Structures are given as structure tokens and as C-alpha cells.
Amino acid sequence: MPILKVDRVTLSFGGVTVLSNVSFDVEEKSICSIIGPNGAGKTSIVNSINGFYRPENGRIIFSGNDIIRKPSHKIAALGIGRTFQQIELYTGLTSVENMLAGRHMLFNSGMISCALFYGKARRQEVEHRRAVEKIIDLLEIEPIRDEVVGNLSYGLRKRVELGRALAMEPSLLILDEPMAGMNAEEKEDMVRFILDIYDLKGTSILLIEHDMGVVMDISHKVVVLDFGVKIADGAPEEVSVNPAVIEAYLGRKKA
Amino acid sequence: MKLFGTFDVRYTQCTAIFRTLTHKITFVVFLLVLCFLPLIAGEQLLSLLTHIAITSITVLGLMILVGYAGQISLGQSAFMAVGAYASGLLITLCGFPFLLALPCAGLAGGLAGLIFGIPSLRLKGFYLAMATLAASFIIPWLIVWVRPDITGGVYPGLTVPPPVIFGFTFNTETSMFYLVITITLIMIYLAKNITRTRIGRAFVAIRDNDLAAEVLGINIFKYKLMAFFICSVYAGISGALWGHWQRALNPEHFTLMDSVWYLGMVVVGGLGSIMGAVFGAAFIRILEYFVTAVAPILEGWLPEGLAGGYAIYIFVGLGALTFGMSMILFLIFQPRGINHAWRVFLASLRLHPFSD
Numbered sequence: 001m002p003i004l005k006v007d008r009v010t011l012s013f014g015g016v017t018v019l020s021n022v023s024f025d026v027e028e029k030s031i032c033s034i035i036g037p038n039g040a041g042k043t044s045i046v047n048s049i050n051g052f053y054r055p056e057n058g059r060i061i062f063s064g065n066d067i068i069r070k071p072s073h074k075i076a077a078l079g080i081g082r083t084f085q086q087i088e089l090y091t092g093l094t095s096v097e098n099m100l101a102g103r104h105m106l107f108n109s110g111m112i113s114c115a116l117f118y119g120k121a122r123r124q125e126v127e128h129r130r131a132v133e134k135i136i137d138l139l140e141i142e143p144i145r146d147e148v149v150g151n152l153s154y155g156l157r158k159r160v161e162l163g164r165a166l167a168m169e170p171s172l173l174i175l176d177e178p179m180a181g182m183n184a185e186e187k188e189d190m191v192r193f194i195l196d197i198y199d200l201k202g203t204s205i206l207l208i209e210h211d212m213g214v215v216m217d218i219s220h221k222v223v224v225l226d227f228g229v230k231i232a233d234g235a236p237e238e239v240s241v242n243p244a245v246i247e248a249y250l251g252r253k254k255a
Numbered sequence: 256m257k258l259f260g261t262f263d264v265r266y267t268q269c270t271a272i273f274r275t276l277t278h279k280i281t282f283v284v285f286l287l288v289l290c291f292l293p294l295i296a297g298e299q300l301l302s303l304l305t306h307i308a309i310t311s312i313t314v315l316g317l318m319i320l321v322g323y324a325g326q327i328s329l330g331q332s333a334f335m336a337v338g339a340y341a342s343g344l345l346i347t348l349c350g351f352p353f354l355l356a357l358p359c360a361g362l363a364g365g366l367a368g369l370i371f372g373i374p375s376l377r378l379k380g381f382y383l384a385m386a387t388l389a390a391s392f393i394i395p396w397l398i399v400w401v402r403p404d405i406t407g408g409v410y411p412g413l414t415v416p417p418p419v420i421f422g423f424t425f426n427t428e429t430s431m432f433y434l435v436i437t438i439t440l441i442m443i444y445l446a447k448n449i450t451r452t453r454i455g456r457a458f459v460a461i462r463d464n465d466l467a468a469e470v471l472g473i474n475i476f477k478y479k480l481m482a483f484f485i486c487s488v489y490a491g492i493s494g495a496l497w498g499h500w501q502r503a504l505n506p507e508h509f510t511l512m513d514s515v516w517y518l519g520m521v522v523v524g525g526l527g528s529i530m531g532a533v534f535g536a537a538f539i540r541i542l543e544y545f546v547t548a549v550a551p552i553l554e555g556w557l558p559e560g561l562a563g564g565y566a567i568y569i570f571v572g573l574g575a576l577t578f579g580m581s582m583i584l585f586l587i588f589q590p591r592g593i594n595h596a597w598r599v600f601l602a603s604l605r606l607h608p609f610s611d
């Protein structure tokens with residue numbers, strides 16, 4: 001039973017079709033990757049999944065709910081967490097506060113309780129702080145936990161952003177090019193963190209990547225997108241020998 | 256950086272307001288000074304401090320809305336009017352005790368703010384400011400024209416009794432000072448709590464990145480409205496205290512210009528800091544106080560033809576001029592406000608032996 005089912009999704013902007021009839025599944029507790037050249041429509045799929053874009057056709061089923069017309073914050077509440085290709089952190093908050101803000105939905109203290117800092121509000125602050133501290137350990141960002149994220153380096157901000165998505169305790173984690181713009185060492189770290197998250201929490205992961213290399217090593221399934229059309233999907237070994245993929249993606253890249 | 260290398264051993268300590276012994280001692284000393292001040296201070300000083308405290312409450316609300324949630328409102332003084340009239344009328348007409356009328360005034364202000372905050376769901380920045388501007392005209396208009404028989408309209412206005420708590424009447428400058436300071440301290444504490452918990456983080460999330468906030472599960476409509484509500488609850492309470500202090504209300508006391516001043520105090524104090532609200536209110540009120548004191552002196556220096564009865568005009572011009580100048584100077588030289596300057600100063604004290 002797939003955790004996410006993207007079913008014949010079509011999206012266009014002012015007559016330009018960005019996604020046409022794209023369908024694929026993400027199996028529960030698996031790492032699924034979407035690859036494709038720049039402008040293929042990968043980010044558009046993610047934006048459609050979390051309700052930021054509104055596809056005109058198709059269905060997106062997450063854990064049995066059709067989410068295509070739901071507002072973004074409700075989709076998040078169902079258990080979809082994500083990171084952004086261009087980092088979108090809360091720049092005025094510290095790393096810890098960003099992650100606590102990521103756990104927003106897991107709190108249920110109200111306005112009065114927060115204003116009085118009494119009972120539920122106080123208890124939950126401590127509880128969630130403890131949970132965030134575990135994520136900090138996992139992602140090895142102890143030294144920057146109280147730094148305002150606006151001042152951090154690109155690689156660290158990417159890590160904090162991953163931490164914030166993880167803090168939501170999502171059942172599906174969508175990572176939009178988590179390794180873009182990183183050097184080899186940072187990339188290696190990021191791959192290690194993704195695998196750790198998968199091993200420790202069994203989170204289903206939808207990984208968007210531009211670069212084929214890493215994806216082939218860690219994915220259970222690869223979906224290949226080109227000009228808004230899915231041209232192949234399947235196990236990495238199959239996809240990498242698929243003539244259409246070689247033609248459209250690898251071939252063009254070599255040329 | 257923590258004072259003298261404090262180490263947290265429990266997570267509750269990370270969220271504490273006073274993190275070190277020095278903080279606690281400073282706070283206690285500050286409280287003692289406030290307690291004993293009326294014994295030595297004259298009425299004028301007490302009155303200035305009371306005015307600063309009442310202003311701080313409304314600026315605190317605006318700070319939450321503008322400095323934390325990143326929204327804007329030009330209706331703050333109108334929401335103060337709602338609170339002031341609500342409390343005054345509930346006591347005089349319905350016989351409410353002060354301690355019940357005050358929260359009701361906050362609620363009334365809050366509801367008014369909620370209504371005028373609805374455009375924030377669609378509008379941002381300049382356009383939102385224009386939409387909230389409407390409150391500055393509509394609310395005084397309602398007060399004057401809907402039931403002038405009850406509100407007293409512009410003339411004679413509404414006479415408000417002094418607060419009475421358990422039989423004690425707060426009808427002197429000293430007793431009002433104690434009452435207002437106590438309520439202000441409570442309001443500061445509540446504001447601090449809001450900003451250090453889940454709700455404050457949701458506000459900052461909306462301010463810093465509303466798209467990400469929505470995608471990460473924050474219902475931005477709900478939290479924008481909540482920010483407007485909290486902001487104008489503060490306005491309502493501040494307005495009510497002002498009414499009970501002045502004992503007379505008139506819609507002309509609550510002008511658009513006042514709302515602009517409050518926004519100025521938020522900026523001067525430092526966006527996104529609770530103490531900044533208090534600093535901003537104090538700075539502008541003290542400035543205003545000096546301008547009022549200086550105007551008659553300047554009048555004496557004026558050539559014969561201009562002097563005599565014109566001091567009031569000089570004051571009006573001088574007030575606007577100094578306010579405008581201080582805003583410009585702050586934006587250029589200290590855009591992060593007094594609060595930031597204060598922190599830099601504290602940090603330099605802390606590092607003193609090692610800094611140059």
C-alpha cells in the first residue's frame with residue numbers, strides 16, 4: 001500500500017504545461033527519488049503535493065486522503081514534511097527555535113496557557129525541547145543550536161532546514177534537492193543523515209535530485225521526469241539502463 | 256552569550272526569563288525603586304511614569320503585532336478608545352467592578368482589532384496599513400454619532416470614575432502609579448510568555464517566511480488574526496487605564512497621529528523585543544515631556560509680535576519636529592532600536608576586563 005499516490009496530475013501556468021499526466025507511487029517506508037534535468041517539473045510536483053500549487057487535473061492521495069484541494073497547513077498536519085530547494089528558514093529564529101516552530105502542530109497549548117506559561121504550555125515547551133535536542137544530536141548541529149539561522153553558512157542552513165522538517169515527525173519527508181550547491185564532503189554528510197533518518201525512524205522519503213549519482217545508491221525506486229512528463233520509473237538498476245532515460249537525461253548530459 | 260558563563264542543566268532553564276542571579280537581583284532592585292519612588296518623587300514625575308507605563312502597554316501589543324508577527328496597524332489608538340469607553344461605560348452604566356471592567360475592556364478592544372485585522376488575510380504592508388487606517392476614523396465616528404447620549408459625544412464627553420478595588424479608591428497620583436505599574440508589569444510578563452512559546456514562534460514564522468509557515472503546518476490566517484486580537488487587547492487595557500487616570504474621555508483624545516506615534520515607539524524601541532516596547536514608550540514620552548517644558552522657555556525668547564498665547568503652537572510644531580527628527584536619526588544610526596543598543600552595552604560590561 002503506497003503512502004503517497006500521485007495520479008495523473010496535470011499542472012499548467014498560463015497555458016504552459018509544467019506537469020502532464022504524471023503518476024507515481026511512493027511505497028510506505030521506502031526512499032523514492034525523482035530525478036530529471038533542471039526545469040523538468042520536480043519542484044512543481046512537490047509544490048502540488050503540499051498544496052502550494054493547485055493542479056487542474058488528477059488526484060494526490062496521501063495515507064488514504066485526497067489532499068489535492070486541502071490547504072497547506074492541513075496537508076502538513078496529515079504528516080507531510082518538506083525542505084525547500086532555496087532554503088526557506090525563519091531567519092530571525094535560532095536553530096532550536098526553528099525546529100520548535102517545526103513542531104508547532106504537535107503542541108496543543110492555547111493562547112491563554114501560553115500567556116500564563118503555566119500547565120500545558122510550560123510542560124510542552126520542555127517536552128518538545130527534549131525532542132528537538134535529539135534531532136540536534138542526529139544532525140550534529142550542537143554548536144549552532146542557539147545561533148540565529150540568518151547568520152549560518154549555506155550548508156548548515158540546509159541542515160537546520162532538514163532538522164525543522166524532521167521536527168514535524170512526518171510520515172512522509174520530502175527533500176527538494178537537499179544536496180544542491182554543496183561540496184563533496186557536505187554531500188556525503190547529507191546522504192548519511194538521510195540514511196540515518198530512514199534507518200532510525202522508518203520515515204518514507206521522497207527525494208528530489210538533479211544529480212543521478214547519489215540517487216542510484218540510496219533509492220528503492222527512481223522516477224524520471226523530463227519536460228513535465230514521466231519517462232520512466234522503477235528500481236535504480238532498471239532505470240539506469242532504460243533507453244529512454246539514457247536518451248533524454250544521461251545522453252543529453254554527456255553531450 | 257550567557258552572563259558569567261551560566262550553564263543550563265535543565266531545559267526549563269533555557270526558557271527562563273531571568274537566567275542569572277545578576278538578572279534577578281537587578282529586577283528586585285528595580286521593583287524596590289518603583290515601590291519607594293512615590294515617597295521621594297513629585298507628582299509630576301509620577302505622572303510622567305504613569306503615562307509611560309500606560310503607553311508601554313499599548314506599545315507592547317503593537318510590538319507583538321508589528322515586531323513579532325510582521326503585520327501593521329494604524330488603528331491602535333482607536334482600539335484604545337474602544338477599551339477606554341468600554342471600561343468607563345461598564346462601570347458607570349452597568350455597575351461593573353473595576354477588576355471585571357478592565358478585562359472586558361481588553362476583550363472589547365481585542366474584538367475591534369480582530370474585525371479590523373481581517374483584511375490582513377489578503378493584504379500586506381502598505382495596503383494593510385491603509386485598511387487599518389479605517390479604524391482610526393470609523394471608531395471615533397461611531398463613538399460620536401451612534402449613541403452620543405451615552406458616550407457624551409465630543410462635548411461634554413464621558414466622565415470616568417477612578418478605579419475602585421475592594422473598596423479602595425485609586426484617586427491620587429500615587430495610588431494610580433502603583434496600580435498602573437502593577438498592571439504594566441503583569442502585561443509585560445504575559446507578552447514575554449506569548450513570545451517565548453509556541454504562539455510567539457508561529458508569529459515570527461509568519462513574519463519571516465509566511466509560505467514556509469503554511470507548508471509547515473501553521474494556519475497563518477488564524478495566527479494573523481490572533482496577533483491582531485492580542486495587539487488590541489493590549490490597546491483596550493491601556494485605553495481603559497488611561498481613561499481611569501484622566502477621568503474624562505473624548506473621542507478626540509484618540510487620533511491617527513497617536514497611532515503613528517505608537518508605531519514610532521515600536522521602531523525606536525527595537526522591532527521584535529518586548530523590552531524594546533517599554534524603552535520606545537519611555538523614550539518618546541520623556542522627549543515629549545521635555546519639549547513641553549522647553550516650549551514656554553522658547554516662547555520667552557520670541558520677538559514681541561509672536562509671543563503671547565503662541566506657545567501652544569510652538570509646542571505642536573516642536574513636538575512633531577523632534578519626533579520626526581528622532582525617528583530619522585534612529586532609522587539611520589540605530590535601526591535595531593534602543594533595545595539593541597542596550598544589549599550591546601550590557602555585553603560590553605560583561606566582557607569588560609577583556610574588551611578594549
Ligand SMILES: Nc1ncnc2c1ncn2[C@@H]1O[C@H](COP(=O)(O)OP(=O)(O)O)[C@@H](O)[C@H]1O
Nearest residue numbers: 013016018036037038039040041042043044045
Ligand atoms: N509559479 C510558476 N509560474 C510559472 N511557471 C512556473 C512556476 N513554477 C514553475 N514554473 C515552470 O515550471 C517548470 C518546472 O519548474 P520546476 O518544477 O521548478 O523544475 P525543477 O524543480 O525540475 O527544476 C519550469 O519551466 C518553470 O519555469
Ligand SMILES: [Mg+2]
Nearest residue numbers: 042043044085
Ligand atoms: Mg527544483
